[in-house]
Amino acid sequence: MNKTRTVAINILDCLNKNKIDYAILRNWDFLKNSKIHIGKDIDIVVDSNSVAKIDRLLRRKGFFEEKLSPFSKHKGYVKYISEDSKLLKFHFHVGGVSGRHIIYLGAEQALSRRSEVGKYFVLSKEDLLLTLIIHSPGSDRYSALANSIKNFDKDYLLTNLEKLLGINLSHRVFALFLKDFKLLKRARKEIRRKIFLINPIKVYYGYIMSILWYIPRLIRGAPLITFIGMDGAGKSTATKNIINLLKTHKISSELVYVGRGKNNILPIQFFGRKYKKYELRNDKLIKNDHNNFKRSLVYSFAAPIYYLDFMLRYSKIFILRRTRKIVITDRFGTDLLLMKYVPLWLRRTLYNLMPKPDLIFYLYSDVSKLYSRKPLHPKGDLERQEKLFKNILPNLTNVKIIRTRTENQTVKDISNELFVLWLKYYSKI
Structure with a gap:
């Protein structure tokens, strides 16, 4: 630091x-x-x-x-x-x-x-105590600090408390503070009520105008950031680490999984597993042209259903973004672009109908390294994914390409790009 x-x-x-x-x-x-x-x-x-x-x-x-x-x-x-x-x-x-x-x-x-x-x-010591008593009465966070301050001007502090809280409450608050700052929890509601009554019209005006000022910002929505990449590239680990980093900075955020594999609203997995069993039983017939046509037909029919499921899940993301929460997604609509046996024109059409993230992180590493992370992954599939992503990336906007090495370095590389977006969204340019 x-x-x-x-x-x-x-x-x-x-x-x-x-x-x-x-x-x-x-x-x-x-x-x-x-x-x-x-x-x-x-x-x-x-x-x-x-x-x-x-x-x-x-x-x-x-x-x-x-x-x-x-x-x-x-x-x-x-x-x-x-x-x-x-x-x-x-x-x-x-x-x-x-x-x-x-x-x-x-x-x-x-x-x-x-x-x-x-x-x-x-x-000054006295003004520090005054702010702690008024702003954070009895707070555990500041109790050690407040109790450690000695040799201060008691007359000055009491006089200023009287101006804000009135004689009776100020003397009671002052007595509690001298015993232990934590005891001010007993008077917290009274202190805040008294401060409010200094000028209630001004307080109401400030709150109402701030709410009116805030409403247009809800319409815009907070940033949507998504992580894509080949299996084993570190998407799940990266998203988890970035969420923890945002929490460290007290930035409201939420992680949402929107891949095809889980958390579906429609019963995609149920029917998907049944069809996979059917495929395995008929594995010997894969090279049959008629069978390949049937497979293409089934997957092409499934693609719009996956799109519908995605849009239903996106409703949660939409609401989260309107509460000023940064939404981090593990995978996104690009899963649809990777679907096997579906015509490219259909995949692209459905993807273009999807909402687009403000920032996309494409995580990648050497295919040999990815196989070492996922030894049971079908041979040849990662090469297929790599080729598909090379074709997909030029069609995506706001993409940052990150090579995953160590966890710490990956988080550092991602955060350097992510906070640039955060600053643009939450700050006046």
Whole structure:
């Protein structure tokens, strides 16, 4: 994670150089210890006059602006650090520290009292405690941090709690905090209700306008990313590893299998197994022209049924994409293009009627290596698949070709391409 820290420190240096007043809200231990990993976001409070400067600076450094509701008073910037396989995010609270559309610590107040860690700026101890009490009352995540802070200005903290929560609740909250930060769980609902009542009209306005702003983005849908390739190329392993990587970055995603082999809605497997048994019994007649015609007829009839089954399964993918979930599919409609005994014109026609992914990863390796991974696979079939894919790939769009070597290298190669797409979708260009 050294590269991520280097980039983050460089941005803070640029803020200092450009005389932009700021204060990091929490999780700033990485400033003092290079071995500590940077968390999901670096939260920073700035005044509203600095927004234009910050935007130019971050974009110049290769960051993308996140698509956040303009009614949230938050600005986000993100960059993918390929060396560490990590997303680095800066999250700016503009005009003051806010939550649920209410500013509870103004920027002017926070910046006038900020502390220094080396040459960088962070919230004062009192303002840090104020934000933890209001934003995350009783949180297990921050209890150790809150309880470790000693020798702070109790009068300042209590006075500001009184302004936000009123005298009675603030004194009760303050007493609970002095005993143990975790005890604030008892007052969590009351704290949030009191903050809401500071300006309920503003809160409702913020929520309603944010929902209206969000609706058009649901129509577009989140990216659909699919993995294709010969048997044994590592599709299932790669999709599983990529899903885990997305979860690490708190990116909502779901893995869906859409190959012909399982999870069908129509009883394809049931009839398929019965027909395969029939084929095996008549194996000696395969070279018979009449029998080959019958086989071609059966498979050609099955292809539209598989297409229908695929479209029924795609309804789940469609819904997931409208909930802003990246959908990763293990295989896709290209399975139809690989079907034996089906005329090429029919395979292409049905495939062209299918929804198309935003990004296709074609995984491949040497055929000899694939046979070593799947020793029971029928001889000659992988060569057939390789030849078919060579004919198919020129007709596909948005294809990235990845040679599978080790698991780690494959994930790295895939993530470098995947996060470029993610940044384009979730960010303002």
